[in-house]
Amino acid sequence: MPAAGWKKMSEEEIRLARAWYKDDKEVPSEIAERLGRDKSVITRLLVKKVVRQKQGPPTLLTDAQVDFMVKRLDELVREANCKYHVTADMLKRSTRLKVTVRTMQTALRKRNIYFRKLREKPCLTEQDIADRYACAKKYRSRAKAWWNKTIHAFIDGKHFKVYLNKTQRERAAPHATFGAYRAPGKGLCGGYVKPKKSLNFNTGAKSALVLGGVGGGRMLLWHTVSDGRWSGQAAANMYSGPLRRALNKKYPGKRKCFVLEDNDPTGFRSAKGIKAKADSKIEPFAIPKRSPDLSVMDYAIWSQVNRRLRKQAASWKKGKKETRCQYVARLRRTAMRLPTEFIVKSSGDMVRRCKRLHEAKGGYFEEGGKRGC
Numbered sequence: 001m002p003a004a005g006w007k008k009m010s011e012e013e014i015r016l017a018r019a020w021y022k023d024d025k026e027v028p029s030e031i032a033e034r035l036g037r038d039k040s041v042i043t044r045l046l047v048k049k050v051v052r053q054k055q056g057p058p059t060l061l062t063d064a065q066v067d068f069m070v071k072r073l074d075e076l077v078r079e080a081n082c083k084y085h086v087t088a089d090m091l092k093r094s095t096r097l098k099v100t101v102r103t104m105q106t107a108l109r110k111r112n113i114y115f116r117k118l119r120e121k122p123c124l125t126e127q128d129i130a131d132r133y134a135c136a137k138k139y140r141s142r143a144k145a146w147w148n149k150t151i152h153a154f155i156d157g158k159h160f161k162v163y164l165n166k167t168q169r170e171r172a173a174p175h176a177t178f179g180a181y182r183a184p185g186k187g188l189c190g191g192y193v194k195p196k197k198s199l200n201f202n203t204g205a206k207s208a209l210v211l212g213g214v215g216g217g218r219m220l221l222w223h224t225v226s227d228g229r230w231s232g233q234a235a236a237n238m239y240s241g242p243l244r245r246a247l248n249k250k251y252p253g254k255r256k257c258f259v260l261e262d263n264d265p266t267g268f269r270s271a272k273g274i275k276a277k278a279d280s281k282i283e284p285f286a287i288p289k290r291s292p293d294l295s296v297m298d299y300a301i302w303s304q305v306n307r308r309l310r311k312q313a314a315s316w317k318k319g320k321k322e323t324r325c326q327y328v329a330r331l332r333r334t335a336m337r338l339p340t341e342f343i344v345k346s347s348g349d350m351v352r353r354c355k356r357l358h359e360a361k362g363g364y365f366e367e368g369g370k371r372g373c
Helices: 011-022 028-035 039-046 063-080 088-095 101-110 126-139 144-149 166-176 232-250 271-279 296-314 324-336 340-348 350-359
Strands: 153-160 208-215 218-224 257-261 282-286
Touching (some): 011 028, 011 039, 063 088, 063 101, 153 218, 153 232, 153 296, 166 296, 208 232, 208 340, 218 232, 232 271, 232 282, 296 324, 340 350
Parallel strands (some): 257 282
């Protein structure tokens, strides 16, 4: 039995011992003295070349069994189709492995498989998937410069809630916080609880309907719909007015401008909207239905504007108030000051997204930088 304090030879010690024995022609006794090891240890390693025995308790699950378990887990989750939870007990019964549930859970955790919250995405029909796949096939080879130069504007609309005082701003701020470190069972006091995003909350001020658009490395369009109602006429007014003026200013002399937009039937794809685009010489570049992951405004710009708004308000005095007009004006200033580098990078990210969409054959894909989130 090894003496107290004994430690297994490290990979670095083994490398040094082999180098001294082979290259420097040192004998085992000299190597043992240099490494502070017993001569018998070095002799077994270099002369007898005894196979090192694996230490610790025997493995209860082989790699092949864990592979099978992971595959079966994926099949069970797909069969459930979000109708019920797939538990570890269900996995054990399905695989018929002669180990405990805890052993199975430990094996899954070693592969970074934990019970996680389900993703939330738009529900895609078979036609949606086919359209998305066709779009990815067509545009996956386009370069970042193509997206930033050929597409003259990326537009979208959004309702912004208007927060006028400290109480309302504090209500809005927690939505940007994902979570906190806590012990099980703890977390029902201040700092650990945030309001549900789906719950309606009356701020006392009318929300602002904004039509925004980026292109050429800057915010081209920031148009607030005066009555707050989205319709075909509101879309037509936007196309023939602020958007056309912004495009003329950014691209003087351009006979036709390509504008990326979604398939909104109320405004962008309405009869009035289509006519206004034709009259204003605007060529729509429509992305497939239910594809916010291909809209620059959806996946980058709106969230960035909100983050900057929250950051500004965080340093204010507690009693500071705003009128609705002041809030809407600050919203516009914040958006118009987005850095060129951020906008160019966000628009160019369409390259990566189209490639990942093609790999997913039109289905859902990882939007973040890591594929294994």
